[in-house]
Amino acid sequence: MTFYTLCYSPDGPVNTSSGERSMVASATTATILHPDHSWSFSHWTTGASVMCVRIDRASLEDELSALLGRPVTDPIDFGGSLDLCNDRGGEFARILQTLRSATGGLSGMAQLHPLIADRTGQLLTSALLLGCEHSYSDLLSARQAMTAVPGAVRLVLDAVEHDPMQVLSAADAARIAHLSIRAVEKAFEKHVGVSPVRFARQVRLARARADLLASSPEYETVLGIAARWGFSHAGRFASLYEDRYGELPSVSLQR
Structure with a gap:
C-alpha cells in the first residue's frame, strides 16, 4: 500500500491491528495503520462504525520534509495511536469532525466542494505529524535548531x-x-x-x-x-x- 490509514470510531470501541501492534480505536483515540504492515479489525462494539482516512504516504513525507527543512530518508513510524483528548489531539478531532456528517459519511460540504476536502486533508496531514508521536517527533521538536x-x-x-x-x-x-x-x-x-x-x-x-x-x-x-x-x-x-x-x-x- 502507498498510504497510511487513520481510524476513528466515535460510536464505540473497535480493536485494530497493524503488524504486531494491537490498538483500540474509539471516540477518544484514533489509531494509525502503517502501509507496510497487514492490518485488521476485530471485537466490534454493537453499533460501532469506523471512519477511516487514507493519507498518501508520499504526500505525508513531503509535508514532513517541508516541516523539517530537509528530506525524509526513512519511513515514518507512528506510535500507533493518537489521544484525541489532549490539546493537540483535540484540534485533530475537530478537523475530523468537519469531514464527518451526522450519519457517519462524508460531510455534505466536503462532497459539494472537493477543494474544501483537499485543503482539509492537507490540514489533517500537518496535524497528524505535529500531534502524534512518530519516529521524527524529536527532530520536529528540535526544529528551532535549524536556526543554527x-x-x-x-x-x-x-x-x-x-x-x-x-x-x-x-x-x-x-x-x-x-x-x-x-x-x-x-x-x-x-x-x-x-x-x-x-x-x-x-x-x-x-x-x-x-x-x-x-x-x-x-x-x-x-x-x-x-x-x-x-x-x-x-x-x-x-x-x-x-x-x-x-x-x-x-x-x-x-x-
Whole structure:
C-alpha cells in the first residue's frame, strides 16, 4: 500500500491491528495503520462504525520534509495511536469532525466542494505529524535548531524553495552559497543530510507531482511537465517518480 490509514470510531470501541501492534480505536483515540504492515479489525462494539482516512504516504513525507527543512530518508513510524483528548489531539478531532456528517459519511460540504476536502486533508496531514508521536517527533521538536544552519546553507535552501530549477548542479549551489563546491556539499551533508543537488531534485520531483495531479492529459503531457522541472530523460524521470510515489507519472496525470 502507498498510504497510511487513520481510524476513528466515535460510536464505540473497535480493536485494530497493524503488524504486531494491537490498538483500540474509539471516540477518544484514533489509531494509525502503517502501509507496510497487514492490518485488521476485530471485537466490534454493537453499533460501532469506523471512519477511516487514507493519507498518501508520499504526500505525508513531503509535508514532513517541508516541516523539517530537509528530506525524509526513512519511513515514518507512528506510535500507533493518537489521544484525541489532549490539546493537540483535540484540534485533530475537530478537523475530523468537519469531514464527518451526522450519519457517519462524508460531510455534505466536503462532497459539494472537493477543494474544501483537499485543503482539509492537507490540514489533517500537518496535524497528524505535529500531534502524534512518530519516529521524527524529536527532530520536529528540535526544529528551532535549524536556526543554527549556516547562512550559506540557508541561502541555498531558500533558493531551492523559491525555484528548485536554480540548483541543477553542485556549481549552482556553490555560486548561491558563495562557497567552493566541496565546502557547500560538505555543509549540506552535515546540516541537511543530503547533497544540495539531491535536495533540489526531491523538491523538483514534488513540484512535478503537484503539476501532474493538477493537470488534464488533454492539455498537458508527462514529458512536458517533466521537462518543466528539469527532467530531460523520460525513463529516468519515470523511474525516480515511481520509486518516490509508488506509481508512474502517467497514472498521476490521468487522475
